[in-house]
Amino acid sequence: MKAVKVKTIKREKLNFWERTYLVPIFQGMGVTLKHLLSNLFRANQMQTVSYPDQKKTMPTGYRGKHRLTQRDDGTVKCVACMMCATVCPADCIHIEADEHDDPTIEKFPQKFEIDLLRCVYCGYCVEACPCDAIRMDSGIYAIFATRREDFIINKEGLLNVKPQFPDDARPKQGMPPIAGETDLPLAPPSQQPPSERGSTPLQMYDPATGQTHTT
Amino acid sequence: MNDVFDVLIVLTKVLVFILFPLSMVPLLVWLERKVSALIQDRPGPNRAAIGFVRLGGLVHLFADTIKMLSKEQIIPRNVHLFHYLAAPVLMAATSLLVLPIVPFADVVYLPGGREISMQAFNLDAGVLWYFAITSLMVYGVVLAGWASNNKYALLGGVRSSAQLISYELPLGLSVIGLIMVFGTVHLNEMVVQQGELLFGFLPRWGIFIQPLAAIIFIVCAFAETNRAPFDLAEGESELVAGFHTEYSGMLFGTFFMAEYVAMVVASAMIATLFFGGWQIPYMSTQTLITHAESLSYVALLGTTVFLLALAAWAWRFYGRNPSRFGDLRDKEPLLYVVVLALGAFGALALMGALYLFGFNAAWGGPLFAASVQVGAFVTKIMLICLMFIWVRWTLPRFRYDQLMFLGWKSLLPLALANIFITGIMIFLTGGLAS
Numbered sequence: 001m002k003a004v005k006v007k008t009i010k011r012e013k014l015n016f017w018e019r020t021y022l023v024p025i026f027q028g029m030g031v032t033l034k035h036l037l038s039n040l041f042r043a044n045q046m047q048t049v050s051y052p053d054q055k056k057t058m059p060t061g062y063r064g065k066h067r068l069t070q071r072d073d074g075t076v077k078c079v080a081c082m083m084c085a086t087v088c089p090a091d092c093i094h095i096e097a098d099e100h101d102d103p104t105i106e107k108f109p110q111k112f113e114i115d116l117l118r119c120v121y122c123g124y125c126v127e128a129c130p131c132d133a134i135r136m137d138s139g140i141y142a143i144f145a146t147r148r149e150d151f152i153i154n155k156e157g158l159l160n161v162k163p164q165f166p167d168d169a170r171p172k173q174g175m176p177p178i179a180g181e182t183d184l185p186l187a188p189p190s191q192q193p194p195s196e197r198g199s200t201p202l203q204m205y206d207p208a209t210g211q212t213h214t215t
Numbered sequence: 216m217n218d219v220f221d222v223l224i225v226l227t228k229v230l231v232f233i234l235f236p237l238s239m240v241p242l243l244v245w246l247e248r249k250v251s252a253l254i255q256d257r258p259g260p261n262r263a264a265i266g267f268v269r270l271g272g273l274v275h276l277f278a279d280t281i282k283m284l285s286k287e288q289i290i291p292r293n294v295h296l297f298h299y300l301a302a303p304v305l306m307a308a309t310s311l312l313v314l315p316i317v318p319f320a321d322v323v324y325l326p327g328g329r330e331i332s333m334q335a336f337n338l339d340a341g342v343l344w345y346f347a348i349t350s351l352m353v354y355g356v357v358l359a360g361w362a363s364n365n366k367y368a369l370l371g372g373v374r375s376s377a378q379l380i381s382y383e384l385p386l387g388l389s390v391i392g393l394i395m396v397f398g399t400v401h402l403n404e405m406v407v408q409q410g411e412l413l414f415g416f417l418p419r420w421g422i423f424i425q426p427l428a429a430i431i432f433i434v435c436a437f438a439e440t441n442r443a444p445f446d447l448a449e450g451e452s453e454l455v456a457g458f459h460t461e462y463s464g465m466l467f468g469t470f471f472m473a474e475y476v477a478m479v480v481a482s483a484m485i486a487t488l489f490f491g492g493w494q495i496p497y498m499s500t501q502t503l504i505t506h507a508e509s510l511s512y513v514a515l516l517g518t519t520v521f522l523l524a525l526a527a528w529a530w531r532f533y534g535r536n537p538s539r540f541g542d543l544r545d546k547e548p549l550l551y552v553v554v555l556a557l558g559a560f561g562a563l564a565l566m567g568a569l570y571l572f573g574f575n576a577a578w579g580g581p582l583f584a585a586s587v588q589v590g591a592f593v594t595k596i597m598l599i600c601l602m603f604i605w606v607r608w609t610l611p612r613f614r615y616d617q618l619m620f621l622g623w624k625s626l627l628p629l630a631l632a633n634i635f636i637t638g639i640m641i642f643l644t645g646g647l648a649s
Contacts, residue, residue, distance in 0.1 A: 021621075022430070025606075025609075025610065028609045028610065029605060029606065029609050031609075032254045032605065032608060032609045033605070035253065035254050035255075035256060036250065036253045036254050036605075039253040039254075039256060040253055043258065046256055046257070046258060047256050048256060048257045048258055050258065
């Protein structure tokens with residue numbers, strides 16, 4: 001039996017001025033005053049984003065609202081293999097398959113519904129999909145409706161969601177970057193969607209590139 | 216005729232001394248929200264607008280007030296109804312009772328031998344009235360905590376009573392040194408004495424002749440107003456909201472108001488006792504009265520320049536951000552430019568009127584002196600209120616044992632030592648009066 005190791009952490013001895021509380025209090029007040037004044041006179045350097053007026057671009061790999069991808073002819077890529085519905089831990093995907101006219105494709109979803117209130121945004125469906133038909137790269141995080149039924153998004157709705165970076169060539173958009181794969185082409189800042197209203201330049205940190213850029 | 220005039224003056228004074236702290240409340244709420252936001256690197260309230268006018272978040276005050284007044288008052292079933300309703304009233308009433316004794320300017324001598332003291336309540340007991348009334352404030356807290364029939368509220372009330380009793384002692388003792396030096400408890404006489412100079416260059420303010428007492432008094436005033444870092448009575452991390460957990464709507468609003476009125480009162484007392492009250496350094500009342508004419512020109516010119524500078528700043532702000540929002544809100548600075556320029560023009564017009572119609576020295580002198588002193592005093596109150604807010608958003612809350620340690624083992628002995636040292640100094644030097 002080994003004796004239990006006890007690590008003694010010595011309390012720091014406070015000196016006289018620290019024990020009066022007053023000097024540390026004034027130091028703390030100095031810190032807050034510095035913030036107050038710099039924010040008062042240089043308001044546009046403030047880190048806070050004025051949300052509805054300015055919107056942040058989400059980093060690549062951010063799992064937002066789902067979308068269904070399309071073939072070049074505009075038909076849905078999904079082949080209704082039910083992989084995503086099977087892997088979904090929240091059981092929020094409902095697919096009804098139908099026979100496709102093209103015998104090489106076999107099936108297509110007649111109905112494809114995602115209950116966004118049940119979804120836990122784990123991204124398993126994106127990972128499970130064998131033909132890159134479902135992605136979560138829309139960058140949409142504000143999902144709102146006034147009725148529960150409106151949160152169930154159907155096939156047409158999913159097809160209408162646009163990707164945040166249309167030029168991203170990565171095969172599995174919406175997944176976190178894999179090590180060594182980070183040098184894949186990313187959309188240049190100029191092509192990124194501008195914030196809805198307002199043109200205040202906003203410094204944004206992009207974890208994929210490790211650089212800040214201005215939207 | 217003269218009696219009617221006297222009654223009118225008294226009524227005006229009573230009205231002003233009740234309305235002044237009440238009108239400071241929304242202003243301080245705005246200041247608190249804005250300062251806390253800036254300290255935490257946020258822009259703070261800026262969304263509420265009348266049309267496109269946002270006034271830097273001031274419009275939120277109207278929204279807040281309407282919300283408070285129109286909210287449902289939920290009274291829980293098992294409260295002691297009479298005491299439950301009496302508690303906020305008691306808090307608000309006691310907090311309003313202190314300010315009337317505070318002098319806002321020197322006694323005004325009008326032509327015709329009339330003498331108006333700028334206190335609503337010219338009480339010889341002075342400082343003692345402040346102690347008497349602020350110690351009543353704790354009853355509101357305790358009553359609210361007990362009558363709510365809620366364990367969190369009760370704990371908050373109990374904490375608060377223990378805290379206030381502990382801090383009342385050093386608060387009272389710290390002022391004794393000041394009373395020994397000035398030889399009076401009457402507030403206006405104290406302020407008059409602070410107008411003289413110490414060593415020929417330093418204004419003889421309380422903070423310079425009694426620095427230790429000033430520190431103790433300010434710390435205890437924070438505790439008496441139940442504000443951070445002494446707001447254990449409402450420690451939201453452990454007591455939900457403390458003594459006002461069960462209050463909603465305007466009943467809660469009354470507590471909220473009382474807290475800010477208490478802050479104004481504490482600031483007024485700190486300013487009166489330690490920062491020279493209505494005194495402007497190096498300018499006695501007599502100087503102000505004799506040079507009233509030239510000084511009023513200087514003041515009006517200063518106002519004009521200040522307003523024009525603000526207008527120029529707003530103009531430049533508009534020039535730099537012509538389309539920040541893409542709607543009418545962008546034009547808001549232009550409105551301020553117009554208003555500020557009009558204000559500057561008004562000040563200039565007043566100067567012209569003064570030049571054309573001449574300055575009535577008999578009436579103008581005392582009135583000018585009084586208004587300048589009121590301005591100085593209100594400025595001091597605002598600055599000390601700002602300090603209250605600044606401290607609240609800097610310091611974390613004390614732990615309860617630290618609070619008691621500070622009160623009984625540090626501040627109380629220091630206050631006693633201060634009395635002792637003051638006594639020795641007065642014995643050795645013969646006091647300030649000689």
